[in-house]
Amino acid sequence: MHFSSKSRNSLSFSRFESDKKPSLTRQMAEVENMNSVPASEDTEYGFKRPEMYSTNIANSITSYGRHVFVLYKTPEAWPSHVEEQGLPQRFATLLNDRKSDLLVQTKLNVCEGGGSDGDVLLFPDMIRYKGVKDTDVEGFVEDVLVNGKASSSGSQEDISGTFVFVCTHTSRDKRCGVCGPVILERFQKEIGSRGLSDQITLKRCSHVGQHKYAGNLIIFSPDSVGKITGNWYGYVTPDDVPELLDQHIAKGEIIQRIWRGQMGLSEAEAEKMITNGNKEESKGFTGGCCKGTKGVSCCQEETPKPEPIKKEGRKCTIWFQPLDKEEFYIGAAVVGAIATIAMAYTFFRRSG
Template identity: 45%
Template structure:
């Protein structure tokens, strides 16, 4: 029987978040930068967990626009919270056996007089907005829209266009979300403004979405290459990842694999299959029948000690593609790389780790072509030395 998602902000969660410590230095309710190592983007737990499959499967996501993160209690169904979100949460829980699909409920920021006013309901992947829900309307709304699957008798749905980003900023539920979320929202807004896309991409703070330890957490609803609206969850997102998500995920419809947690509408098995299909591309790429690892090894061997006129190495001649610089993948430097939003985990491709784990197919094929060019230079260099 279909149920309401268990990780949603208003019903329950799998982790027990630390309570907000009022003794910590704070600025506008957010823990000061000195605590970034504990709550922010420099946490030691960052990038230590596999993200794929860390969200319970569900089919439909409903957001209630209501006030702001500072006003949300740790659990919006608490008796002390306002009547509308509390009643909506309890009604969804009571009627969940009547739903034909799994529905997740989250609160997002709402401000009267704006595009998303208090009481507005957003539903994805339906891409519709219902205006002005009140506590008097909750039961009828749930019955009409979620149980019967029809249109709400008291309101006409408005079609949503563009892409929507919801960033968990629920500080009263977990300090990591309270610290990371607002920073990411600000970064998204700045980048969207710079690209002139504020009428096409909308970013909003939201309440708990599950998986506090993966903060920054966010959900993106946008059209894929086939024009179908999909919902994707990302974790361990830092400000450095914001331009990548805008350009790659929303701009090109391509998944940012190292941050990807989940796709709405897929079962656990389907999640794993999708991730495996995307990752298999790296296992199949060869250059003249050789793996990237073997090509790299042979390149290193053929270019070692190779010098041309002027004391420049073959690698330097090839546009500086290969340099005598050692990149530390462990220890303090690795931590710095992670904090900069760069994936530095080791893989079967050795020195090509960062590229192979973060680039898309087109980028990798381009890299293979460049490696081929470098190999040609190396061979020419070797021949030059022998003939000289």
């Protein structure tokens, strides 16, 4: 993914769910029925809430290299911590137990099943594993996520095209529940009017972290050279959807003002992308985070703190935090004042 204006010649996608995918009319009807939040709540939970655009969100996701989506029921049936029940719980537990063995840092989310509960989507691998059962998860994690091999249980198929996951996890945070369905509806209308319904797959997904950035979404799509990237966006509104389709999906260009980060990038690489895109320097970020079973989480951590610097001696270990600029100046002023008093006192004694 890049920041230039170079566009791809064409969009090359394929249908993801042929027989099981509902018609566009039916999808829109489902979203409209779901989107029954009173307009008065828009200022508290929706796009008019005061916190919108209050924080620079660039580079606000932790570095990771793989994303697992488990198809499981619908958002209406998800509890606040959907990773604590059924198949998602099995995945969360094993990913936590084997986290030191995983090939790359891996995130886990749940997305709506749509009649395909138990299927698993893997990005950037672009593979769909069908009908994974509770008893298959241990072998799946061992084969696919630890050893990088094909799963020994269940069938699999390659997938292609663009996948858009919109957070609509209202039982976790109402901001996601208010903003997500409206964004999803706009996507469906734009996709339908552009004739892209066979080329882009839309899915409602569980909480992705940082509630305050709602609307939150993740787009997995080929960049200008065909590499699959997973880009996170926050503070998304329905008015941003046409630009996401025209600029990000069609041209492979980042929309900087609402960009949170990209799967596969280190912090340094993400900062370089921001700099190259003339993005203003990040001033940090704040916000809540969810914690899943045994600490496994798909969420971005809260405000990052400086890593303590470890100094080792022969028999002891000292941990300290580096002083910031203000603390340094205050300390220097105090030391200077003490030195001045000491010199004055010495002079007074000598002269007396």
